[in-house]
Amino acid sequence: MAASRQPPSCHVEFGGAVAAREPPEAAPEGLEAVFPRDVGLFADAFPEETRYGFCGHVLTIAQHHGARLGVAAPVWEAALTLCKYFEKQKLNFWGKKVIELGAGTGIVGILATLLGGDVTITDLPLALEQIQENVHRNVPAEHLARARVCALSWGLDHKEFLRDYDFILGADIVYLKDTFPLLIRTLRHLCGPHSTIYLSSKMRQEHSTAVFYEALLPLHFTSELAYRDENENINIYRVTSKQNS
Numbered sequence: 001m002a003a004s005r006q007p008p009s010c011h012v013e014f015g016g017a018v019a020a021r022e023p024p025e026a027a028p029e030g031l032e033a034v035f036p037r038d039v040g041l042f043a044d045a046f047p048e049e050t051r052y053g054f055c056g057h058v059l060t061i062a063q064h065h066g067a068r069l070g071v072a073a074p075v076w077e078a079a080l081t082l083c084k085y086f087e088k089q090k091l092n093f094w095g096k097k098v099i100e101l102g103a104g105t106g107i108v109g110i111l112a113t114l115l116g117g118d119v120t121i122t123d124l125p126l127a128l129e130q131i132q133e134n135v136h137r138n139v140p141a142e143h144l145a146r147a148r149v150c151a152l153s154w155g156l157d158h159k160e161f162l163r164d165y166d167f168i169l170g171a172d173i174v175y176l177k178d179t180f181p182l183l184i185r186t187l188r189h190l191c192g193p194h195s196t197i198y199l200s201s202k203m204r205q206e207h208s209t210a211v212f213y214e215a216l217l218p219l220h221f222t223s224e225l226a227y228r229d230e231n232e233n234i235n236i237y238r239v240t241s242k243q244n245s
């Protein structure tokens, strides 16, 4: 890692072992018995491969659907909306330090890498192998050093990461009310005075997504609606530290 400590749980090897730390939503023991670890993470998954085009790059994204990966398996519409937003805004990340939270397939972080960023792509340990696979499919070998895949469970190991990111990205990560305080804690730790956070969210009433953006986030950050896709009911928020307002 260029200017920061390497979190101990970072995965840098393609197809490497699943991280030692168990995720909060790890598979139950029964499932573990049916799909023992040595059979591999994707033993219960049926893969699908989809191509997307953004900012002049074609991305081939594998999605391993199955009991283990759950919501981390597919590319969610909010991720595609965020990629389209980068394209519309002609954003590039050259020379910028970027971290993505709850990356799932890694599509957003991979695009940020192709747009020049020095990117740390994070999720719960169970999703890392899928992300790593997608990184290797899409990031040319000479740029792989700019795409690190690491475990980051919100509110648990965020302090392993430094507070020096220029951009913090998240797509469809505001959907579990119980995790809202953990996510806020993580964002507060990662977001320095010069960081910009982009959060793209499907505004699901049943998941209290608006409560997060309208009641919780403004307690700690300055937040503005940067873009809304009315048809998809997806909002993108640009969020900064209150220290720089």
Ligand SMILES: C[S@@+](CC[C@H](N)C(=O)[O-])C[C@H]1O[C@@H](n2cnc3c(N)ncnc32)[C@H](O)[C@@H]1O
Residues within 6 Å of the ligand: 024, 071, 072, 073, 074, 075, 076, 077, 078, 079, 101, 102, 103, 104, 105, 106, 123, 124, 127, 152, 153, 154, 170, 171, 172, 173, 175, 179, 182
């Ligand atoms: C709805 S999916 C979105 C995936 C991806 N960002 C996308 O939009 O395609 C939510 C993601 O958040 C991750 N996640 C959920 N709880 C988490 C936690 N406590 N810490 C870290 N990641 C978490 C899940 O593993 C999953 O990848």
